[in-house]
Amino acid sequence: MNKRVLIVDDSGYMRSKIQEVLTNEGFEVAGTAPNGETAIDMALELKPDFITLDNILPDMTGLDVLKTIKEQGLESVVIIISAVGQQSTINEGLELGASEYITKPFSEEHLIRSIRKVLD
Amino acid sequence: MKSKESEYKELFLVEALENFEELNKLFIDLEKEHSNKSAINSIFRITHTLKGNAMGMGFSGIADLSHVMEDIMGAVKNGEIVLTRQIFETLFKANDKLGELINAINTGKKVSYLGLKTKLAVILREAKESEPAGQKDTPEVQPAQVEEGEEGAGTDVVIKDDVMPEIAFADVIQIPVKKMDELMNLVGQLIIERDRLMALSGNDGRRTSEFESLQRISSNLQFGIMNARMVQMGFLFNKFHRIVRDAAAIEKKNVSLSLKGTEVEIDRNILKTMSDSLIHLVRNAVSHGIESAGTRKAAGKPEGGSITLNATYEKDRVNIMISDDGKGIDAAIIRKKIVEKGMVTSEVARALSDEDVLMYVFEPGFSSAEKVTEISGRGVGMDVVKRTVESMGGQVKIETETGKGTTITLMLPSSLALKGALLFELDGQEYAIALSYTEAVISLKKNEIHKIGDGLMAQYLDSTISIVFLKDLTRMEDLSEISRKGALHKTFSSISEDEHLDVIIVSYSGKQTGIVIDRLLQRKEIIEKTLPKPLDKIKLLSGTTILGNGNVCPVIDVTAVVDLLYKNVIKTDKTLVA
Numbered sequence A: 001m002n003k004r005v006l007i008v009d010d011s012g013y014m015r016s017k018i019q020e021v022l023t024n025e026g027f028e029v030a031g032t033a034p035n036g037e038t039a040i041d042m043a044l045e046l047k048p049d050f051i052t053l054d055n056i057l058p059d060m061t062g063l064d065v066l067k068t069i070k071e072q073g074l075e076s077v078v079i080i081i082s083a084v085g086q087q088s089t090i091n092e093g094l095e096l097g098a099s100e101y102i103t104k105p106f107s108e109e110h111l112i113r114s115i116r117k118v119l120d
Numbered sequence B: 001m002k003s004k005e006s007e008y009k010e011l012f013l014v015e016a017l018e019n020f021e022e023l024n025k026l027f028i029d030l031e032k033e034h035s036n037k038s039a040i041n042s043i044f045r046i047t048h049t050l051k052g053n054a055m056g057m058g059f060s061g062i063a064d065l066s067h068v069m070e071d072i073m074g075a076v077k078n079g080e081i082v083l084t085r086q087i088f089e090t091l092f093k094a095n096d097k098l099g100e101l102i103n104a105i106n107t108g109k110k111v112s113y114l115g116l117k118t119k120l121a122v123i124l125r126e127a128k129e130s131e132p133a134g135q136k137d138t139p140e141v142q143p144a145q146v147e148e149g150e151e152g153a154g155t156d157v158v159i160k161d162d163v164m165p166e167i168a169f170a171d172v173i174q175i176p177v178k179k180m181d182e183l184m185n186l187v188g189q190l191i192i193e194r195d196r197l198m199a200l201s202g203n204d205g206r207r208t209s210e211f212e213s214l215q216r217i218s219s220n221l222q223f224g225i226m227n228a229r230m231v232q233m234g235f236l237f238n239k240f241h242r243i244v245r246d247a248a249a250i251e252k253k254n255v256s257l258s259l260k261g262t263e264v265e266i267d268r269n270i271l272k273t274m275s276d277s278l279i280h281l282v283r284n285a286v287s288h289g290i291e292s293a294g295t296r297k298a299a300g301k302p303e304g305g306s307i308t309l310n311a312t313y314e315k316d317r318v319n320i321m322i323s324d325d326g327k328g329i330d331a332a333i334i335r336k337k338i339v340e341k342g343m344v345t346s347e348v349a350r351a352l353s354d355e356d357v358l359m360y361v362f363e364p365g366f367s368s369a370e371k372v373t374e375i376s377g378r379g380v381g382m383d384v385v386k387r388t389v390e391s392m393g394g395q396v397k398i399e400t401e402t403g404k405g406t407t408i409t410l411m412l413p414s415s416l417a418l419k420g421a422l423l424f425e426l427d428g429q430e431y432a433i434a435l436s437y438t439e440a441v442i443s444l445k446k447n448e449i450h451k452i453g454d455g456l457m458a459q460y461l462d463s464t465i466s467i468v469f470l471k472d473l474t475r476m477e478d479l480s481e482i483s484r485k486g487a488l489h490k491t492f493s494s495i496s497e498d499e500h501l502d503v504i505i506v507s508y509s510g511k512q513t514g515i516v517i518d519r520l521l522q523r524k525e526i527i528e529k530t531l532p533k534p535l536d537k538i539k540l541l542s543g544t545t546i547l548g549n550g551n552v553c554p555v556i557d558v559t560a561v562v563d564l565l566y567k568n569v570i571k572t573d574k575t576l577v578a
Helices: A012-024 A036-046 A062-071 A087-096 A108-119 B004-032 B037-057 B060-077 B085-107 B114-133 B145-151 B177-200 B205-209 B212-228 B240-251 B268-289 B293-298 B331-340 B346-351 B354-362 B382-391 B470-474 B479-483 B490-494 B558-572
Strands: A004-008 A028-033 A050-054 A077-083 A100-104 B230-232 B255-259 B265-267 B305-314 B317-324 B395-401 B405-413 B419-426 B429-434 B438-445 B449-452 B455-460 B463-469 B500-508 B511-517 B519-526 B541-546 B552-556
Touching: A004 A012, A004 A036, A012 A028, A012 A108, A028 A036, A036 A050, A036 A062, A036 B114, A050 A062, A050 A108, A062 A077, A062 A087, A062 B114, A077 A087, A077 A108, A087 A100, A100 A108, B004 B037, B004 B085, B037 B060, B060 B085, B060 B114, B085 B114, B177 B212, B177 B268, B212 B230, B230 B268, B240 B255, B240 B268, B265 B268, B268 B305, B268 B317, B268 B382, B268 B405, B331 B346, B331 B354, B354 B382, B354 B395, B382 B395, B382 B405, B419 B470, B419 B500, B419 B511, B429 B519, B438 B511, B455 B511, B463 B470, B463 B490, B463 B558, B470 B490, B470 B511, B470 B558, B479 B558, B500 B519, B500 B558, B511 B558
Parallel strands: A004 A028, A004 A050, A050 A077, A077 A100, B255 B305, B429 B552, B463 B511
Antiparallel strands: B230 B265, B305 B317, B317 B405, B395 B405, B419 B429, B419 B519, B438 B500, B449 B455, B455 B463, B500 B511, B541 B552
């Protein structure tokens, strides 16, 4: 069965882009969320295999989302997407239970490679 | 029978929906004016209450969400957060979510709330962090408006947003007691009117049968309304865990409470009237009944005392029993005390049975000298307890065993609406007497009644009981005439030897008394009205009722009659102590 993914990003363009790349790659996009609130609810509802989580969201940080869903015992693999130079964010994310991080801007290959790395 | 759990759940739901409605209104007020202090305070208070209740019930979603809402409102209150439009919107949404969560208790629908809760928590955190430092970990956070317009256009799987607003109705409605009282009153009048019509149709058997369905329907209606006013005893009993705990803490005693018969139903007004008395009795049991741990241990009892509240049905009555496993009441001490207080002479005290002596605990003036502790100094004495119970046509009973404990029983009517009564005739006038006090109606010949001292006695079953001709009392200008010699012999002396007399045997405060009347009429359900002022000073009557024929019928107060006789007897009758 195809792995199911939840895409979290505040930019509509970014969501469409990631969705396209991952669909082409054979993943099933279970949902996309534009803000932290929706992201948490959808993650807990859909229980995707993995989540691409943008750290900068309008209502909270990706780390807030990560913290809440991990507290709820969600086992989805989480890949943090953050801007360059936010090393403290990356470290904290990994501590909170994220499996991988990608810094923006990133190439399609980089994204896919990172995902494959943590899923396999 | 509903379980306690589901009763609580229902109550919680009713209250939570009320809270929610209130919050809705307050948020609308707050929307008009973000600085509306009273709205802020009220929201803070209500979310706080809701949080507490929900935690108690184990509804963690409601508890979590109202908790963070409370925290934010608290911060707004303290000026730590400025209520911007954005924050307000989130709170407003949180309130909607709260409503969804409350409704989901019944529907079982899954409601996602953690996203919103986290969002609120972030708002709170950022407000608190940004204040001193003015520096944020995430400087790139954009104002929400930037992307909002675009969001809807995406092909997101929308799970929960834009739910159709639903107006929730609980399966329980609350009705002001006043409205229920009114209904009760009206149905009472209906019954009187029905009886009047049926009486009008006379003794024509064919005609009365046509009233059968009217009678049945109106009786069902009456029963239905009475039933709607019933609440479960557990309602009141459950509040006693706290009362016992507090009282025990003050007395430094270890007391446990157990409840029985919590499903027994009783009229709400009766329960309300009794609540103070019950508090008094339970506190009394803790402070005077249960001994200290040391004393108990020495007596070979478990160190912790126990108190039981129990309720049972008995015929159309409800009995409430307050039991403790404490030291009991020593009749000898009471006997000594009532003499010291000048309530009775020492001769009388000696002649009284232990049961009669114990009843003095309920007399006014008995407990006044009790030391006033933090617990008992509430202005409700045992005499008030007795008076309260009797004002509703009930009785109190006390059973005690030295060293083992005491049980006080309150025998109460289960409903105030209807009283069973016996109608009788006296001097051409109809009177009623509450069935709750009557034990039997017997027929006596004059020669079976004997003058003893100033009173009259007769044999009934195995005991000798006081007999009174009610006429002797009703014909008095003033009740003080009772102490005149021969006042209670008047009618007795005037009747012929072979006359048969109708005697109603009443039982009150452990004593049986025979009340002689002219003629017994019938047994009937009546609706008693208390006497209006200044008539409420009339001693022998508890109230009036209107009969089917439209006549006003006084209701004889059995407690007053018996007390009057009994006190007169022990004050004056030397034969008792001979």
